[in-house]
Amino acid sequence: MEITTxxxxxxxxxxxxxxxxxxxxxxxxxxxxTLHQIDMLEKVDTNGIELKLNLLDAETEIKEDIAHQSLxxxxxxxxxxxxxxxxxxxxxxxx
Amino acid sequence: MDYTKLSLLEVSKKIHDREVTSLEVTNQxxxxxxxxxxxxxxxxxxxxxxxxxxxxxxxxxDAGKDLPVLAGVPIVVKDNINVLGTKTxxxxxxxxxxxxxxxxxxxxxxxxxxxxxxxxxxxxxFAMGSSNENSAFGPCLNPIDSTRVPGGSxxxxxxxxxxxxxxxxxxxxxxxxxxxxxxxCGVVGLxxxxxxxxxxxxxxxxxxxxxxxxxxxxxxxxxxxLSAIAGYDEKETTSANVPVPNYLSExxxxxxxxxxGIAKEFxxxxxxxxxxxxxxxxxEFYKQNGAEIVDVSLKNIDLALxxxxxxxxxxxxxxxxxxxxxxxxxxxxxxxxxxDLYVKTRTEGFGKEVKRRIMLGNFxxxxxxxxxxxxxxxxxxxxxxxxxxxxxxxxxVLLSPTSPSVAFxxxxxxxxxxKMYLSDVYTVPVNIVGSPAISFPCGKDSDGxxxxxxxxxxxxDETTLYTLANYFEEHKGGQNE
Numbered sequence: 001m002e003i004t005t006x007x008x009x010x011x012x013x014x015x016x017x018x019x020x021x022x023x024x025x026x027x028x029x030x031x032x033x034t035l036h037q038i039d040m041l042e043k044v045d046t047n048g049i050e051l052k053l054n055l056l057d058a059e060t061e062i063k064e065d066i067a068h069q070s071l072x073x074x075x076x077x078x079x080x081x082x083x084x085x086x087x088x089x090x091x092x093x094x095x
Numbered sequence: 096m097d098y099t100k101l102s103l104l105e106v107s108k109k110i111h112d113r114e115v116t117s118l119e120v121t122n123q124x125x126x127x128x129x130x131x132x133x134x135x136x137x138x139x140x141x142x143x144x145x146x147x148x149x150x151x152x153x154x155x156x157d158a159g160k161d162l163p164v165l166a167g168v169p170i171v172v173k174d175n176i177n178v179l180g181t182k183t184x185x186x187x188x189x190x191x192x193x194x195x196x197x198x199x200x201x202x203x204x205x206x207x208x209x210x211x212x213x214x215x216x217x218x219x220x221f222a223m224g225s226s227n228e229n230s231a232f233g234p235c236l237n238p239i240d241s242t243r244v245p246g247g248s249x250x251x252x253x254x255x256x257x258x259x260x261x262x263x264x265x266x267x268x269x270x271x272x273x274x275x276x277x278x279x280c281g282v283v284g285l286x287x288x289x290x291x292x293x294x295x296x297x298x299x300x301x302x303x304x305x306x307x308x309x310x311x312x313x314x315x316x317x318x319x320x321l322s323a324i325a326g327y328d329e330k331e332t333t334s335a336n337v338p339v340p341n342y343l344s345e346x347x348x349x350x351x352x353x354x355x356g357i358a359k360e361f362x363x364x365x366x367x368x369x370x371x372x373x374x375x376x377x378x379e380f381y382k383q384n385g386a387e388i389v390d391v392s393l394k395n396i397d398l399a400l401x402x403x404x405x406x407x408x409x410x411x412x413x414x415x416x417x418x419x420x421x422x423x424x425x426x427x428x429x430x431x432x433x434x435d436l437y438v439k440t441r442t443e444g445f446g447k448e449v450k451r452r453i454m455l456g457n458f459x460x461x462x463x464x465x466x467x468x469x470x471x472x473x474x475x476x477x478x479x480x481x482x483x484x485x486x487x488x489x490x491x492v493l494l495s496p497t498s499p500s501v502a503f504x505x506x507x508x509x510x511x512x513x514k515m516y517l518s519d520v521y522t523v524p525v526n527i528v529g530s531p532a533i534s535f536p537c538g539k540d541s542d543g544x545x546x547x548x549x550x551x552x553x554x555x556d557e558t559t560l561y562t563l564a565n566y567f568e569e570h571k572g573g574q575n576e
Contacts, residue, residue, distance in 0.1 A: 007458075014457045015412070016419075016434075017450055018442040027454065033513050034455060038401040038468070046474035063329060075196040081426035088422055093433050 001039070003032050099127045103168055103262035103316035110167045113156060117149040117167025121211055124169040128214065128260045134236045136245075136254040137214040138174045139182045145169065145213045152209050164319055166209035171255045171264040174215040175222055176307065177296040178202050181212075185298050186230035187220045189418050189425045189444035199296025200331065201265060201307050201324045208323055213261055217251030220446045221415065222272055222300045224248050225518040228509050229448045236505070238280055239544060243502040246276030246518075249310065253280040256310045263311045263320050267297060269304045270403050271497075271522025274534035277310055278547020279502035281536045283317045283564065284310045286522075288554045289529035290335035292321075293328035301410035302333070304403075304526040314535060314565040318342035321557060337555050345558040350566045351385035353559065355550075356490030358393040364520050366499040373538030373546040374496050380571055381494075381563070391486040391493070395478050399524035400516060402479070405459050405472035406527075411449075412456025418444060451512065476527050483528045487553050492563060495521045497534040497547030525551050533560040535568060 008028050012019050019027060073086045082089040098106055098120050109115045125142055152167035172178055175185045177195040179202075184190045198206065205212070219229040227235040227250025235250045237243040238258035245254040249266030253276030256264050266273040268286035277284025285308045292307045299305060309320030322343065327336040357378065366374070382388050420426035420440030427439035445453070459468035486493060498518055508515045525532040530551050537548035548567070552560045 008454075011454045011457050011461070014461065015450070015453045016437045016441050017445070017453065018438050027451070030451065030512060031454070031458075034404070034451075037513055037516075038405055038472075041398060041401050041405075041471050041475055042467070044395070044398060044471070044475055044478070046471060046478065049474040049477045051470070051473050052477055052480070063332065071196060077422075078196055079193050079423035081420060081424070090421055091430065091433055091436055 001035060003028050003035065097123070099123050099259040101262075102313045103311060103319060104164070104313070106262055107164050107166075107168050110152070111156065111162070117152040117211065118146065120167065121145050121149040121169050121213070124213055124261060131238075131258045131260060134238055134241065134254055134258055135233050136217055136235050136251045136258060136260060137171065138184055138186060138217050138232055138251070139215045141178070141181055141212050141214050144180070145211045148209060148211045152211070163208040165205065165323055167211060168263070169211045169213045169261050170205065171214050171216050171252060171261040172202065172212055173249050173252050173264070173266050174218055175267060175298040176202060176265060178212060178215065181215055183215070183298065184232070185221045186218045186232055187444065187446065187449070188231045191231070191425065193424055197296060200293035200328045202296065204324050204326075214255075216249070216255055216264060219248035219250065220449050221298070221411070222248040222267055222269055223411070223448050223452055225271070225275055225515050226503070226508065227251065227276070228505065229446055231446055234505060237502045240502070240542070243504055243544070244279065246279035246498075246502060248272040249284075250276045252310050253277050253282055253284065256280070256282045256312060263309055263316055265307055265324070266310050267300070267305055267307050268526065269300045269407060270526050271519040273308045273310060274497050274522050274532060274547065274549060275518060277534040278497035278545065281545030282310055282312055283314050283533065283535045284308065285317050285321060285533045285557065285560070286525060286531060287321060287325065287557060288335070288531040290333055291325050291337075291531065291555065291557070293326070293331040293334045295328055295331040299414045301407035302414070303410060304407055314561055314568050315343055315346065317533070318346060318561045335555070340558060342557060342561055345561070346565050347562045349385065350381065350563055352387065353492070353563065354387045354389050354490040355381055355563070356389050356391040356486055356493045358391050358396065358486065358493060358495070360393050360396045361495045361521065364397065364499070366496050367501070367540070369540035370496050370498075370500060370546050374494070374548060377537045377548050377567065378494065380567065384566070384570070386563070389490045391489050393482045393486055393524070395475065395482050396524055398475050399479055399527050400520055402472040402475040403523040403527055404455065404516065405468050406476065408452045408456035409460050409469050410456070412453045412460065415445070415449065415453055420444070448512070479524060480528045483530065491553070491556075491559050493551040495549050495551070497521060497549040501540045501542070501544035501546055521549060530554055531557045531560060533564050535564045537567065
């Protein structure tokens with residue numbers, strides 16, 4: 001399929017990543033190559049194939065709904081770029 | 096005496112027999128790490144803590160306490176696995192200053208055996224890459240030829256083991272990230288069955304494909320490491336509740352009657368001539384020593400790489416959504432509002448390959464393309480699983496090269512991402528079907544670079560992989576031959 005600049009810009013917006021005009025153009029070319037590679041799946045007949053949720057054939061264990069000791073508040077915010085007391089601080093969102 | 100060149104089992108025996116202290120071994124390893132620093136194998140050192148643990152082990156052993164085999168043995172951990180109090184950067188600017196606030200389950204297990212963690216290994220950013228050139232902290236170099244890459248994404252782990260900076264390392268493998276660097280650095284690397292090892296505390300790339308596994312210089316050392324880290328973990332819902340054997344004692348001395356499957360489609364994928372010769376010699380070796388060689392078919396194998404890039408990128412784009420500059424990690428400065436903060440943080444924090452995969456992932460999951468790409472890839476995954484199930488009805492393991500080539504030169508493929516992706520053509524199908532696979536050295540090319548052989552096993556049958564790999568290593572020679 002043909003990759004347009006608009007599609008790349010749309011994906012960048014979905015990805016919350018900004019590209020310069022030059023990067024967008026480069027990305028467009030690379031993306032075409034990638035899709036050319038993965039488009040080979042198009043021809044494969046997958047009619048009647050059931051989708052599997054899990055790679056293991058066994059059922060996944062379901063945990064009992066019991067609360068366990070988790071990270072302390074202090075530990076949980078230790079890596080926050082900005083914090084206030086025991087909370088993560090974020091930029092002002094509403095005036 | 097130089098203890099750094101011993102195997103894990105050898106050094107462990109010397110420590111336990113009190114021929115040498117863990118402290119002396121650890122100090123030698125630290126000196127070795129410093130002397131080989133230019134390889135850039137490690138992102139951070141954990142020397143103070145390592146020395147503390149080594150001293151503790153020595154005290155306990157001197158007091159006559161019986162300790163597990165890994166006690167006092169220096170190891171390295173890939174930098175996407177949380178080790179309390181250490182930086183876990185994933186070789187990304189996004190997590191450059193992130194300090195782990197808990198231990199991953201595999202680390203809890205290693206610490207319960209008193210293993211000595213000496214450092215965190217360099218890698219491709221967020222485990223995305225096949226050469227370790229996608230690290231925000233500079234590429235790691237190949238320990239045999241420093242003009243070449245060590246492979247990736249667990250390049251630092253493989254390099255560190257190959258350069259005698261440790262006796263074992265942990266890596267992670269989503270599409271070949273343990274096996275390809277093991278092959279390039281001439282060491283042994285195992286990707287366990289999906290679900291064999293807990294992923295709790297491991298930074299997710301593609302949850303349905305990721306596994307943690309060991310890299311070592313010998314097959315037996317690898318078996319010891321797997322026994323230490325494997326097992327069910329109630330914190331990790333995809334970990335399997337399947338008993339863990341003692342992999343070391345399960346290794347058999349005979350390979351008579353074992354059936355090794357050769358898929359002609361695998362060989363049609365293309366490989367360098369030296370690799371082909373080494374692989375054919377290995378097949379001949381196994382045949383002469385009593386294994387049965389069986390022709391099998393994996394007719395959809397050429398689709399695996401495409402399915403892999405769709406599925407793994409889809410999961411990655413979702414996983415990396417959490418890096419928004421709010422709760423942890425990098426936060427950009429000079430933003431206008433909240434959305435601008437997200438955009439600037441992600442634009443500045445992620446490297447090129449990571450952005451490429453996020454974009455691809457969002458494409459295959461987006462409205463209008465989901466059925467054609469993501470759903471199609473999941474169906475192709477089911478087809479491939481069927482192929483492997485059929486093949487395993489006729490054989491115990493499948494044999495292939497680990498990579499189509501030996502370690503390539505730095506920069507050789509970094510401008511052609513498709514060429515780079517093709518380095519994983521033999522390893523990716525294994526993650527797609529969830530099987531275990533081992534890579535071990537089976538020869539060298541004309542430049543003396545190691546060639547890796549891959550054996551793929553039935554689910555939860557790592558034992559047969561170890562038996563066959565160990566037989567080759569003991570009778571034909573492994574890393575140092």
